[in-house]
Amino acid sequence: MKLIYQQMLAFFAVIMTTLLIVGAFFIQFTTRMVYSSTWDQLEGYADSLMQQAMSVDQRTNSSHGFQISMLKNSEAVLSHQKVHFAIFNQNNQMIYPTQNDGIVRQLSKQDWNKLQKGERIHRTSDHGTNVLNSRAEMTDVLVPYFYNGKLRAVISVGSLVSDIRANISKIEHNLFIALLISSVAAIILSYVLARYQVLRINRVRGAAHKVARGDFDIHLEEKNRDELDDLAQDFNKMAVSLRGSNEEIKRQEDRRRQFMADAAHEMRTPLTTINGLLEGLQYDAIPEDMRGKSIELMQNETKRLIRIVNENLDYEKIRTNQITLSRRNFDATDALNNIVLQLTKKAEEAGDKLVLTPGPAVTIYADYDRFVQVMFNVVQNGIQFTQNGTITITAKRGYHESIFAVADTGIGMTKAQLKNIWERYYKADPSRKNTKYGESGLGLAIVHQLVQLHGGQIKVESEKDHGTTFTLTFPDEQTSQDKETKKIE
Numbered sequence: 001m002k003l004i005y006q007q008m009l010a011f012f013a014v015i016m017t018t019l020l021i022v023g024a025f026f027i028q029f030t031t032r033m034v035y036s037s038t039w040d041q042l043e044g045y046a047d048s049l050m051q052q053a054m055s056v057d058q059r060t061n062s063s064h065g066f067q068i069s070m071l072k073n074s075e076a077v078l079s080h081q082k083v084h085f086a087i088f089n090q091n092n093q094m095i096y097p098t099q100n101d102g103i104v105r106q107l108s109k110q111d112w113n114k115l116q117k118g119e120r121i122h123r124t125s126d127h128g129t130n131v132l133n134s135r136a137e138m139t140d141v142l143v144p145y146f147y148n149g150k151l152r153a154v155i156s157v158g159s160l161v162s163d164i165r166a167n168i169s170k171i172e173h174n175l176f177i178a179l180l181i182s183s184v185a186a187i188i189l190s191y192v193l194a195r196y197q198v199l200r201i202n203r204v205r206g207a208a209h210k211v212a213r214g215d216f217d218i219h220l221e222e223k224n225r226d227e228l229d230d231l232a233q234d235f236n237k238m239a240v241s242l243r244g245s246n247e248e249i250k251r252q253e254d255r256r257r258q259f260m261a262d263a264a265h266e267m268r269t270p271l272t273t274i275n276g277l278l279e280g281l282q283y284d285a286i287p288e289d290m291r292g293k294s295i296e297l298m299q300n301e302t303k304r305l306i307r308i309v310n311e312n313l314d315y316e317k318i319r320t321n322q323i324t325l326s327r328r329n330f331d332a333t334d335a336l337n338n339i340v341l342q343l344t345k346k347a348e349e350a351g352d353k354l355v356l357t358p359g360p361a362v363t364i365y366a367d368y369d370r371f372v373q374v375m376f377n378v379v380q381n382g383i384q385f386t387q388n389g390t391i392t393i394t395a396k397r398g399y400h401e402s403i404f405a406v407a408d409t410g411i412g413m414t415k416a417q418l419k420n421i422w423e424r425y426y427k428a429d430p431s432r433k434n435t436k437y438g439e440s441g442l443g444l445a446i447v448h449q450l451v452q453l454h455g456g457q458i459k460v461e462s463e464k465d466h467g468t469t470f471t472l473t474f475p476d477e478q479t480s481q482d483k484e485t486k487k488i489e
Contacts, residue, residue: 003201007194008187015186023175030171034164039122039141042157045083046143049074049155054145066153071096082163084138088154095153107142107154115144115154125161137161200228204235216243267308270301311446314373318449325367325453329477332364332371332395332402339376340393343383351388352408354379362395364402365477370450377443378406378470385468386410400476401456407469413462421460422448 053070066087075097078085087096092106106112111121121142140158144151207218218239220232277294280286286294317323340356347354364371375393382391389409396403413421421444451458455475462468 004191004194004198007197008190011190011193012186015190016183019179019182019186023179026175027168027172031168034167035122035124035139038139038159038164042083042141042159043120043143045078045085046141046155046157049085049087049157050143050145050153054153066096068096082160083157084159085155085157088156090151090153092154107156111142115142116151118144118146120144139164197228204228204231207235207239211239211242214246216240216246267305270304273301274298311443314446318446318453323370323453325370327365327367327454327477329363329365330368332362332404335368335372336375336393336395336404339372339379342376343379346380347383347391350383350386352383352386353390354383355390355392357392357394362397362402364474366454366474370454371474374447374450374472375404375406377447378472381443382406382408382410382468382470389467398473400478402474402476404472404474405469406472407467409467412464412466412468413460414464418460418462 049071052074053066071087075085086094088107089095092112094106107115114121123140123142125137125139137160138158139161140156143155143157145153145155203220207220210218216239219236222233222236223229224233277286277298281291281294336356340354344354379391379393386408387410391406391408394405394407448458451472451474457473459471460468461471
């Protein structure tokens with residue numbers, strides 16, 4: 001069954017259930033109201049009969065019974081209104097109308113006890129064979145009359161139940177017609193409400209189809225009225241997320257293609273060099289005095305290939321959490337001095353100057369080898385993009401952390417380049433992709449991953465043609481443990 005019919009059926013069921021409940025209560029209320037009104041009217045007749053027909057001697061202050069003539073006149077008047085009455089004396093014997101069949105008409109003992117207490121009795125249905133000498137179903141009231149504190153008489157005034165039920169039947173008939181009209185209106189209203197809800201759902205469904213076809217530039221209107229609007233809001237967030245993911249996939253795919261081209265080019269160059277030198281050695285095309293230099297060149301090219309492969313393996317291990325950090329406290333100044341010694345020659349080849357300005361011994365809590373790898377890559381990156389400049393390395397203690405900065409006076413980067421430097425295969429300056437130290441574009445990506453594994457932070461400030469500054473922060477042992485505990489929780 002389609003949703004519109006399900007919604008329509010649900011709305012119709014709710015509306016009709018409400019109407020039926022209201023109708024049932026209305027009929028009950030109307031029935032009680034009609035009977036109550038009839039009883040009030042009958043009580044009025046009973047009080048009037050008492051006042052008109054009761055004979056009282058004012059001198060002796062005693063009751064002499066009822067005036068039969070007045071009772072007959074009242075009976076004639078009331079009979080036209082289909083109202084009948086009977087009178088019982090203090091001994092529970094019917095004294096009017098007089099009976100000729102010899103049967104003594106009496107009220108039930110239970111009713112008589114209530115009447116003696118002064119209660120007025122309303123009876124919904126009484127066939128009247130013992131009271132009003134009528135086989136028609138009646139509703140009547142029993143009204144006691146007291147004089148000088150004693151029960152003198154009881155008047156039973158009744159009306160045909162058929163008349164009351166006829167009135168109730170008319171009301172029920174009118175109510176049934178109203179219910180039929182309401183049913184038609186309920187069907188129309190249910191369709192309108194169901195149609196409105198289904199249209200709102202179809203709006204989300206249509207948007208989902210567009211997203212399925214790859215159109216992520218979709219936005220649904222949000223009015224924050226109900227759960228469907230919340231769904232539209234969540235859908236918009238999903239579309240934005242998918243659009244971002246799609247753009248990221250395209251960007252990564254472009255980087256992957258670029259990396260494959262760069263890696264192939266970088267590997268082809270040393271492999272071509274090595275192959276050429278091997279052929280020269282094989283056919284004695286290289287002079288004897290040049291063979292040692294040729295072998296050294298092949299060794300350098302081989303090391304270059306190994307470095308490219310190792311960087312890619314390192315990145316994948318770090319990215320997939322396949323490495324284990326052996327963190328401990330050590331003096332970072334000694335590690336920085338060793339890095340400066342290793343890279344001084346490379347810096348001089350580029351016309352650069354390495355300056356290490358640590359203060360007192362700076363203690364750091366980290367994996368020694370990975371820390372050296374991080375700082376080595378950052379400093380090497382500064383050398384790569386600086387010509388005839390200065391690379392300054394500083395180290396200091398912060399609040400429960402160790403802070404390191406590497407500032408160069410190189411070519412700098414634009415804001416667009418800064419957004420991408422941590423991405424795999426990215427190179428801020430493609431013209432330098434064949435330099436001695438920029439083989440794969442993985443160095444900074446590895447740095448970023450390693451710093452995050454240590455629970456630290458790395459920030460970059462750069463300005464085009466005015467150099468770049470990398471700031472790395474490593475938390476102390478207790479701070480690092482607290483972060484790991486929160487992450488587990």
